[in-house]
Amino acid sequence: MTAADPVISVDGLTKVYGDTVAVDGATFDVRADEIFALLGPNGAGKTTAVEILECLRSPTSGSATVLGHDVTESPRAIKARIGVVPQSFHTFDRLTVRENVALARRLYDDGSDPGAVLDRLDLTEYAGTRFGDLSGGYQRRTGIAMALVSDPDILFLDEPTTGLDPAAKRTTWAQIERLTDLGTTVVLTTHNMAEVEELADRAALLVDGATVAVDAVSALVDQYGGEIKLVVETTGDDDAVETALREAATEVYRDDVGDLVGLFEDRSRAQAAFGRLHELDGDRSIDLTGAGMEDVFLRLAGGTVDSRGDLR
Numbered sequence: 617m618t619a620a621d622p623v624i625s626v627d628g629l630t631k632v633y634g635d636t637v638a639v640d641g642a643t644f645d646v647r648a649d650e651i652f653a654l655l656g657p658n659g660a661g662k663t664t665a666v667e668i669l670e671c672l673r674s675p676t677s678g679s680a681t682v683l684g685h686d687v688t689e690s691p692r693a694i695k696a697r698i699g700v701v702p703q704s705f706h707t708f709d710r711l712t713v714r715e716n717v718a719l720a721r722r723l724y725d726d727g728s729d730p731g732a733v734l735d736r737l738d739l740t741e742y743a744g745t746r747f748g749d750l751s752g753g754y755q756r757r758t759g760i761a762m763a764l765v766s767d768p769d770i771l772f773l774d775e776p777t778t779g780l781d782p783a784a785k786r787t788t789w790a791q792i793e794r795l796t797d798l799g800t801t802v803v804l805t806t807h808n809m810a811e812v813e814e815l816a817d818r819a820a821l822l823v824d825g826a827t828v829a830v831d832a833v834s835a836l837v838d839q840y841g842g843e844i845k846l847v848v849e850t851t852g853d854d855d856a857v858e859t860a861l862r863e864a865a866t867e868v869y870r871d872d873v874g875d876l877v878g879l880f881e882d883r884s885r886a887q888a889a890f891g892r893l894h895e896l897d898g899d900r901s902i903d904l905t906g907a908g909m910e911d912v913f914l915r916l917a918g919g920t921v922d923s924r925g926d927l928r
């Protein structure tokens with residue numbers, strides 16, 4: 617393996633359970649040190665695909681390599697170098713955070729000092745607290761600490777912030793982001809499109825077991841997100857603004873409060889128009905509302921997902 621090789625390579629991966637094709641020819645690569653999101657509505661095959669990469673299930677056909685090792689041929693080599701935090705993570709309630717992390721450390725020949733890992737995740741203050749007495753956010757963080765103490769090259773996180781309050785979500789995102797700076801590749805499964813936009817470098821969208829799109833998040837939004845809107849506050853003297861907007865936008869209209877709205881097919885044209893309008897009249901409020909991953913999901917999966925991952 618060279619540094620440029622993907623750390624995970626999935627090609628035509630298929631998993632069949634009886635009559636159910638859970639994964640159907642999924643194909644994607646994960647690059648070193650990136651945050652990669654595996655997306656899809658409930659039942660799309662995310663968990664099955666990830667469990668194959670974690671060597672917990674065997675594929676029916678196709679191939680998957682992790683850190684250069686084939687999942688069916690070298691599961692032990694793979695398991696020694698990955699960390700896994702399941703969504704339903706739980707550990708010993710009556711042991712403290714430090715004791716749980718130390719216990720995880722003893723399962724591996726190599727790894728980090730548990731105290732250093734607690735420090736890295738801002739858990740030192742809670743080192744002496746029993747796991748069962750922690751909030752959901754700190755329990756999840758303990759799970760990440762237990763997975764990191766073996767110094768994995770790849771960390772798999774299954775819905776890392778589901779059920780957390782907004783503040784705990786933000787803290788968890790910041791900590792996940794820091795992991796890649798220290799050379800850990802992160803693979804996360806999530807239903808939360810804000811999480812993907814905030815965290816992920818690239819993403820694959822699975823629908824009915826197949827990958828319908830794999831790319832950088834910004835590229836997915838540009839390609840499938842649809843139109844970008846510029847909303848310009850009405851001040852009564854709007855002629856010059858309207859003319860400038862009409863020159864650049866594909867469509868211009870007034871919304872229900874009378875503000876001028878320009879629709880753009882691509883971000884760079886919208887940004888250029890945004891700059892011109894500001895020069896024209898610096899006092900108006902001008903909002904650029906971009907398309908997002910919700911729009912990508914809507915376009916490619918045929919609906920949006922609710923917080924539980926059901927397609928609506």
Ligand SMILES: Nc1ncnc2c1ncn2[C@@H]1O[C@H](COP(=O)(O)OP(=O)(O)OP(=O)(O)O)[C@@H](O)[C@H]1O
Pocket residue numbers: 633636637638639656657658659660661662663664665925
């Ligand atoms: N052990 C199993 N036996 C039979 N069918 C299974 C098994 N595990 C998963 N499936 C089926 O395979 C399909 C894909 O399931 P999977 O859990 O991988 O999807 P998912 O995208 O992770 O969904 P979720 O977001 O709900 O976790 C579903 O139809 C599911 O019912």
